[in-house]
Amino acid sequence: MAQALPRMLKDAALTAFVAAALGIFIVGFRTVDVGSRTGLAFDYEFVDLAVALAIIFLGRLGLSLAAAGQRWPALALGALMVAAGVSPLRLPSGFLHWFVALGGVLLLVRAAWPWADAAVSAAGHTSGGKLVRDLGGRWLGWVLLVVAIGLPxxxxxxxxxxxxxxxILTYVMLGWGLNIVVGLAGLLxxxxxxxxxxxxxxxxLLxxxxxxxxxxxxxxxxxxxxxxxxxxxxxxxxxxxxxLAIxxxxxxxxxxxxxxxxxDLTNGPAGIGSIPGPTLFGAVFSETAPEGKQTVSQMLGIPFDSNHRLIFLYYVILLLALITNLFTQRMRRLPVGRAWEALREDETAxxxxxxxxxxxxxxxxxxxxxxxxxxxxxFAAxxxxxxxxxxxxxESAIILAIVVLGGMGSQIGVVLAAVLLIGLPEWFRELGNYRMLAFGLAMVLIMVFRPRGLIGHREPSIRLHPAPSGGSG
Structure with a gap:
């Protein structure tokens, strides 16, 4: 340990130096509008940058300790970072508290990961663990469906x-569609x-x-x-x-x-506007109806609410997404679906x-x-x-990322990845410039801990059951 410590400190210092070189112009400087006459000016955030570099240094040192088998020093360092993040001492930026605490939590997870991974793996091979895994895989989709239906x-x-x-549901549907090409057929x-x-x-146009x-x-x-x-x-x-990708x-x-x-056809960069939305049995979602039509409020006899149109659109895209999922699941069990998977595995074979x-x-x-x-x-409607x-x-890159991060060929994985990739930037919008940092951090963690996607395992298209005992085989 004493001989390896200087090497670990050098590695942590080098990591912090590289982060400083990359982040000084991204985090250290910020343009602000100081008035119409003066224009833009630089606002310096070197204190925030210094705190971030200190966390990177300590985090890298803790990761090196955990990789070398020094679990308790790494756990102690992670606990120290969490305590500093939740302490009443105010840092220059309120977000830095979360950054310090999050770094400590990640370090604690990494230090305890080998033991936890081994324990989870051992539990998964027991009868109870297999039962929980099978029930989770079987009922997770139904739970998500009930949540989606009841959300409004x-x-x-x-x-x-x-x-x-x-x-999110729009990207789920797009992800399921691309999953046929990339996840099942193996065509990038x-x-x-x-x-x-x-x-x-x-x-x-129509x-x-x-x-x-x-x-x-x-x-x-x-x-x-x-x-x-x-x-x-x-x-x-x-x-x-x-x-093929090119x-x-x-x-x-x-x-x-x-x-x-x-x-002449598409109106070029100006786009196409005044596109009519979907109707409910011919009734429109507006406060007043065009001549010869009626509104949904008049048809149902309820007061007008602007949210009714949004709820209707939500159920429309939910229905379209469910049709996509059911169609894909059915196609997987047909000969053409098995041909897709055979093509993905080996085109020559x-x-x-x-x-x-x-x-x-x-x-x-x-x-x-x-x-x-x-x-x-x-989308146009x-x-x-x-x-x-x-x-x-x-847009293509985001949809492909949803398929890959969810797990190639996994329908539930696409749903989870769409919630993460599309919902995460919106949930962290209050963080301002740091929300994309949180987004990138989440992607890195998925690739480190789940390199095959959120759900790397999926059920086979066809199960070959053994012949009954006593049969001819």
């Missing part, structure tokens, strides 16, 4: 929560946002130019996106891995640039088994794109306005 009737159902719920698609855009613009309603355009938008999915599938039939990325950018420059990889890829692209079209149509800025590459 809970005390937490304010406008902000419902709007966030609609956003970086241009998934293109199908999302096709569905959105299909509804926007509703504003042709006067079609949401429910009439919804299947048409899905069909148009599926057609584009097939068009994407043909050029990539012989491509795998990185080459081509799909280019396809997504092509669609965005076409939308941006085809002014897939050919040797007599499976046509061309048809398998095209069906995966088409089905995944169809659900993206449904989600895009809903909810927002009432769309523009090319809503369909950039970052």
């Amino acid at each position: 009737f809970s005390p937490l159902a304010d406008q902000k929560t419902m709007d966030l719920g609609v956003l 698609d970086l241009g998934y946002v293109a199908f999302y855009a096709v569905g959105a613009y299909a509804y926007a 509703s504003t130019e042709q006067g079609l309603g949401f429910w009439a355009v919804l299947p048409l938008a899905g069909m148009m996106s599926a057609t584009f999915g097939i068009l994407l599938g043909f050029p990539v039939l012989r491509l795998r891995g990185d080459y 081509v799909t990325l280019g396809f997504g950018e092509i669609i965005r640039l076409v939308i941006l420059n085809w002014f 897939c050919k040797a088994l007599g499976i046509n990889p061309t048809n398998t890829k095209l069906t995966a692209f088409a089905v995944g794109a169809m659900f993206a079209g449904f989600a895009g149509s809903f 909810k927002q009432r306005f769309i523009s090319p800025e809503s369909f950039t590459f970052i």
Whole structure:
């Protein structure tokens, strides 16, 4: 221990130095508006930076101690950091208290992790542990469904929560659609946002130019996106891995640039506005109805409330997401679903088994794109306005991150990852500039502790049960 301590101190100091070099211009300086005449000026936050560097130094030292098997010194250092974070001594920034305490908690978890991991693993092999694991995997989805259905009737159902719920469910549906292509078929698609855009613009154009309603355009938008999915599938039939990712990325950018420059059709960068929203049996969600129509309040005989439209949109996207999930689960058990998984495992072996990889890829692209079209149509109906800025590459990256972090091929994992990736930045919005730091920290922790995703294990598509005893086999 005495011989390794200087090396640990040197490593911790080097880590703090690198953090200082990277963070001095991000955290140490901040531009503030000091008036219309003076303009912008620099505000220095060197004290915050120094406290953060001290925490990084102590945290790195504690991690080195824990890795070397020195559990108790690492636990003591973590407890000291937690005590400093919750102490009544005021730090320059209120957020630094949380930062210090969080660093101490993470260090305590890391120091106790080998023992806790071994204990959990041993308990998981017992009969009780297997029962808890099986019940959790079986009932978690139903619990989440009950929570989702009852959310609008809970005390937490304010406008902000419902709007966030609609956003999360939209990304859950997109994640389930991309999970067919990436998680089941093993085709890395970086241009998934293109199908999302096709569905959105299909509804926007058909509703504003042709006067079609949401429910009439919804299947048409899905069909148009599926057609584009097939068009994407043909050029990539012989491509795998990185080459496939590059081509799909280019396809997504092509669609965005076409939308941006085809002014006569898409109105270019100005976008399309005044898009009608979905109706309930022909009734509109507004205080006053157009001529020849009635409002939902008049049809149901209830007072008008602006939240009624948001609750209706919430249940619409929940229904669309559940249809996506049920369809995917059903397809997994059909021959085409098993062909997707065979293609993901080994395309050469897939050919040797007599499976046509061309048809398998095209069906995966088409089905995944169809659900993206449904989600895009809903997005346009909810927002009432769309523009090319809503369909950039970052959207594809977020959807792909939801699939990967949730666990490739895991439906429940996609839900948990969408709640984390979409909800976390909103929940930490009060932290201002530090909310993306918390977001990045959460992503790093997931990759460290759950490298295969939040739910790396999923149930097999088909179980091969052994033959009954005494049978012919």
